[in-house]
Amino acid sequence: MLLTLAWGSLFFPGLFVLSTWWLRxxxxxxxxxxxxxxSTRVVSSAQAVLATGSGIVIIRACKNVVFDRHWLAxxxxxxxxxYMVYDTYAMYLCEWYRTREQxxxxxxxxxxxFLSKNRLMITHHVVILLVLVPVTQRLRGELGDFFVGCxxxxxxxTPFVSLGRVLIQLKRQHTLLYKVNGILTLTTFLSCRIxxxxxxYWSYGHHQRLSLxxxxxxxxxxxxxxxxxxxxxxxxxxxxxxxxxxxxxxxxPAGKDG
Numbered sequence: 001m002l003l004t005l006a007w008g009s010l011f012f013p014g015l016f017v018l019s020t021w022w023l024r025x026x027x028x029x030x031x032x033x034x035x036x037x038x039s040t041r042v043v044s045s046a047q048a049v050l051a052t053g054s055g056i057v058i059i060r061a062c063k064n065v066v067f068d069r070h071w072l073a074x075x076x077x078x079x080x081x082x083y084m085v086y087d088t089y090a091m092y093l094c095e096w097y098r099t100r101e102q103x104x105x106x107x108x109x110x111x112x113x114f115l116s117k118n119r120l121m122i123t124h125h126v127v128i129l130l131v132l133v134p135v136t137q138r139l140r141g142e143l144g145d146f147f148v149g150c151x152x153x154x155x156x157x158t159p160f161v162s163l164g165r166v167l168i169q170l171k172r173q174h175t176l177l178y179k180v181n182g183i184l185t186l187t188t189f190l191s192c193r194i195x196x197x198x199x200x201y202w203s204y205g206h207h208q209r210l211s212l213x214x215x216x217x218x219x220x221x222x223x224x225x226x227x228x229x230x231x232x233x234x235x236x237x238x239x240x241x242x243x244x245x246x247x248x249x250x251x252x253p254a255g256k257d258g
Contacts, residue, residue, distance in 0.1 A: 033097035069145050084129055135226070154196055201216065
C-alpha cells in the first residue's frame, strides 16, 4: 500500500513537470498556460490508460462477478489516490496561469473563481477520496472485484476528452481530427460511463439467474444509491458533450438573397 502510494505521488507530478518542461523547450512560442494545460491533459490521459488497462485485466480475470479476486482491484485504488490530489491542484494551476495572463487578479479571487467554476469536478474528486476509497478498500469486504474493474474502465473516454480540449486550446476545433475525436468522445463516454451501469446490473443478474429488471430489487439499497450518485454527474456531462456536438455539426443557415 505505502509503496503504491509513493509511486503514485512521484509518477503523476513527475510526468506533469517533465511534459511541461518539454513543451516549453519544444514550443517556446506557447504561453505557460498553454504548456501547463496540455501537460495536465497528458497526465490525465496516462492515468486513464492505466486505469482502463487495469479494469480490463480485472474483468477478464474475474469469472465469478461476486467472489473472484484480483490484486489490482485494491492496489490500483492506492495508486489513484495521489492522482486525485494532484489533479485538483493541477486544475487550480491551470486557472491561476490563465487568469494571471489575462488580468492579473488577486490570488484569493482566482481561488474563489476556481471553486465556483469547478465545483462539480471538485465534488467528484472529494466523493472518490472520502466515499469510494473506503468502500472499495474496506467496507465491501472480499466481494466485487469485478465491479471495481468495471468502474476503472470508465476512464476510457478521458483521452478523447483531453484531446478535444487540447485542440480547442490550439484553435484546431474546425479540423477533421476534432470532429472525429468528438464522435469517439461521445461513443466512449456513452459506453463506459453510462451504459456501464446497466452492464454491471446485467452481469450480476446473469450470475444470479435474474433478469436485468429484477436486479435493483435484489441488491442492497445502498448499492443502488451509490450507483445513482455515480451516474448522475456522468449524465450531466454527457448532455453537455451532446450540446457541443450539436453545435459542431450544425450547418449554418444559408444567407438570404438581396
